[in-house]
Amino acid sequence: MSQTAKQSGExxxxxxxxxxxxxxxxxxxxxxxxxxxxxVHFRKSRQxxxxxxxxxxxxxxLLQADLEEPGQIDAMVDHIKxxxxxxxxxxxxxxxxxxxxxxxxxxxxxxxxRAVLRGAWYLTKRILRVFMIRLSAGRIIxxxxxxxxxxxxxxxxYTMEKAATDAMTKSLAKELAGRNILVNSVAPGxxxxxxxxxxxxxxxxxxxxxxPLGRMGRPEEVAEVVAFLASGAGYIHGSVIHVNGGMxxx
Ligand SMILES: NC(=O)c1ccc[n+]([C@@H]2O[C@H](COP(=O)([O-])OP(=O)(O)OC[C@H]3O[C@@H](n4cnc5c(N)ncnc54)[C@H](OP(=O)(O)O)[C@@H]3O)[C@@H](O)[C@H]2O)c1
Numbered sequence: 460m461s462q463t464a465k466q467s468g469e470x471x472x473x474x475x476x477x478x479x480x481x482x483x484x485x486x487x488x489x490x491x492x493x494x495x496x497x498x499v500h501f502r503k504s505r506q507x508x509x510x511x512x513x514x515x516x517x518x519x520x521l522l523q524a525d526l527e528e529p530g531q532i533d534a535m536v537d538h539i540k541x542x543x544x545x546x547x548x549x550x551x552x553x554x555x556x557x558x559x560x561x562x563x564x565x566x567x568x569x570x571x572x573r574a575v576l577r578g579a580w581y582l583t584k585r586i587l588r589v590f591m592i593r594l595s596a597g598r599i600i601x602x603x604x605x606x607x608x609x610x611x612x613x614x615x616x617y618t619m620e621k622a623a624t625d626a627m628t629k630s631l632a633k634e635l636a637g638r639n640i641l642v643n644s645v646a647p648g649x650x651x652x653x654x655x656x657x658x659x660x661x662x663x664x665x666x667x668x669x670x671p672l673g674r675m676g677r678p679e680e681v682a683e684v685v686a687f688l689a690s691g692a693g694y695i696h697g698s699v700i701h702v703n704g705g706m707x708x709x
Contacts, residue, residue, distance in 0.1 A: 469544075469545065470494065470495065470496045470518065471494070471496070471545070471548065472495065472496045472497075472498060472539070472543050472545050472546050472547055472548070473487075473495040473497050473498065473546075473547060473548035473549075473550065473689060474497075474498035474500060474522065474539070474546050474548070474549050474550070474586070475487050475490065475498065475499060475550040475552055476500045476526065476550065476551055476552050476553035477500065477552045477553030478497070478500050478501060478508060478511065478552070479499060479501045479504035479507040479508035479511060480552070480553075481651070481652025481678045482552055482602060482650060482652060482681050482682065483499075483552045484507070485677075485678035485682035486550050486552060486681070486682045486686075487499050487511055488511075488514070488679075488682065489679070489682035489685060489686040490548065490550075490685070490686055490689055491514075491515045491518060492686070493686050493690050495518070495547070495548065495689070496515075496518045496519070496520070497512075497515055497518060497519050497520070498520050498522045498539065498543070498546075499511055499512045499519060499521055500521075500522040500523070500524065500535070500553070501521070501522070501523055502523065502525050502526070502553070505523070508521055509521065520542070522535050522538070523535070525578075526553055526574075526575060526579065526581075526582060527571075527574040527575065527577075527578055528578075529581050532578065532581055532582050533585065535582075536582075536585045536586065536589055539590075540589055540590075545590055545594065546589075546590040546597070547590075547591075547596065547598065548597070548598045548599075548600070549582070549583065549586050549591075549598075549599050549600070550600045550602065550685055550689075551579040551582065551583065551599070551600070551601045551602060552602040553575065553578070553579070554575055554620070555572075555575065555654070556572070556614055556654065557569075557571065557572050557614075557616055558613050558614055558617070559613060560612075560613055561615055564615070564616070568616065569616045572616035572617060572619075572620050573620065576620045576623055576624065576627075579601065579624065583599060583627075586599075587599075587640070591638075591640050595638060595640075596639050597639075597641075598640070598641050598642075598643075598690075599628075599631070599640065599641070599642040599643075600642075600643055600644070600645060600685050600688050601624050601625070601627065601643070601644045602644070602645055602646075602647065602685075603621045603622075603624040603628075603644045603645070603646045603699065604624075604646055605646050605649075605703045605707050606618045606621060607619075607620075607621030607624065607625055607646065608622070608646065608699075608701075608709075609706075609707050621646075624644060625646065628642050628644040628697060628698075628699065629697050631697075632696050632697030633697065641688075641692070641693070641695065641696045642697060643696065643697070643698050643699070644698070644699040644700065645681060645685055645688065645699075645700050645702060646699050646701050646702065646703070647681045647702050647703065648670065648676055648702065648703025648704055649666045649667075649670065649675045649676065649703070649704075649706075650676040650677065651675045651676070651677055651678070652678060655675065663675075669706050670703070670704040670705065671704060671705030671706065672705055673704075674704065676702060676703070680702060681702050684700055684702050
């Protein structure tokens, strides 16, 4: 729990984008277990977001925005300010991948992939400005991916987005020097969610061969690292923490 939250006697607030998805929901549960009020953000997945929020009773609240639309991000931040007054932790988790070979991928696919990254950047900017810089406290955790480091055939825009996410983490960590706001990335490997469930059986088998632990990760195994960065880890800043069963490390 952040020092500022302890001092004010208020429960700290964590916001998780794409909170109804596989990794996002696990992050919401892990942060709630650590004593946060949790803003479960969704775009289309209202029903699972509502069901998850209900698990948290009065400590859960729903947030809806298409992160490709800056106006919707502004409205969401205004709503948090009015109703909850603070954001202590932001987890930029929302994402998707367009999968196709470069010669057949459409320009619109590239733009859609880029728009999600722009949304994370814009939401981070607004949360910093409205809450964290004012409080001189906060944690920002960006969910990137191992493929931003290794590359992956058929996912050029996605791998570019994820590499850029880690670059944002590193640049922001420098920009926020002296402000008591820590920024890190968590880079999952292949995790059992809808996103990987959509991959062909062939592709899944190829992936498993590349993982020394011989299995996909579970969303909870990513979320426990996110929870650690959200509440402990006071000297980790500008880092990328890999959670990938040994398939890649630095
Ligand atoms: N699964 C893996 O193996 C893996 C590996 C490495 C990295 N990651 C990263 O981990 C994060 C979570 O992935 P996941 O596997 O849990 O995926 P998921 O279950 O598909 O969840 C992703 C969520 O992102 C939200 N989202 C997508 N585009 C959005 C937009 N424009 N505006 C607002 N929300 C948007 C979706 O919300 P709605 O459904 O409400 O639209 C969805 O719930 C992603 O950033 C992904 O790239 C996943």
